[in-house]
Amino acid sequence: MELGKMVKEYRDRLHMSQREFAKLVGVSNQTISNIERGYNSKGEPFNPDTATYKKLAQTMYLSLGDLLLQTGGEITINPETIDLSDEELRLIYCYRNADDDMKNAIKTLLARFDNTVEG
Numbered sequence: 001m002e003l004g005k006m007v008k009e010y011r012d013r014l015h016m017s018q019r020e021f022a023k024l025v026g027v028s029n030q031t032i033s034n035i036e037r038g039y040n041s042k043g044e045p046f047n048p049d050t051a052t053y054k055k056l057a058q059t060m061y062l063s064l065g066d067l068l069l070q071t072g073g074e075i076t077i078n079p080e081t082i083d084l085s086d087e088e089l090r091l092i093y094c095y096r097n098a099d100d101d102m103k104n105a106i107k108t109l110l111a112r113f114d115n116t117v118e119g
Contacts, residue, residue: 003048003056003071004036010060011036025059027052047073065114069107 011021011032022032034046035056048056057067067073095106 001071002038003067003073004038006071007032007056007060008036025052025055027055063114065110069111 007021011018014021016024018032018036019029022029025032030041031048031052034040035048035052038046040046053067053073054064057064060067062070095103098106
């Protein structure tokens with residue numbers, strides 16, 4: 001499901017306006033509007049930053065991983081603002097360049113790992 005659709009459905013279930021939901025999440029009203037529409041005010045595709053994904057996941061009672069898996073979302077990694085080892089960067093690069101079958105296999109493996117850690 002697209003992130004915007006998921007956010008709107010969740011917000012609607014809470015009977016909240018975009019402004020109210022934005023306050024709950026801790027982002028601007030414009031950010032929620034951009035997410036739900038899928039583009040910004042300039043008409044460019046909108047992909048929230050890592051901090052926004054984390055806030056949305058927390059607000060929606062999801063892990064960041066679950067939110068990304070359910071929405072097919074991608075977090076833009078800026079090595080200058082996030083502390084990742086060379087090995088972690090290599091894994092991200094390999095995943096992004098994998099075909100769909102390999103990505104699905106990785107997601108299945110991660111889901112099993114998440115269940116092991118949580119349970």
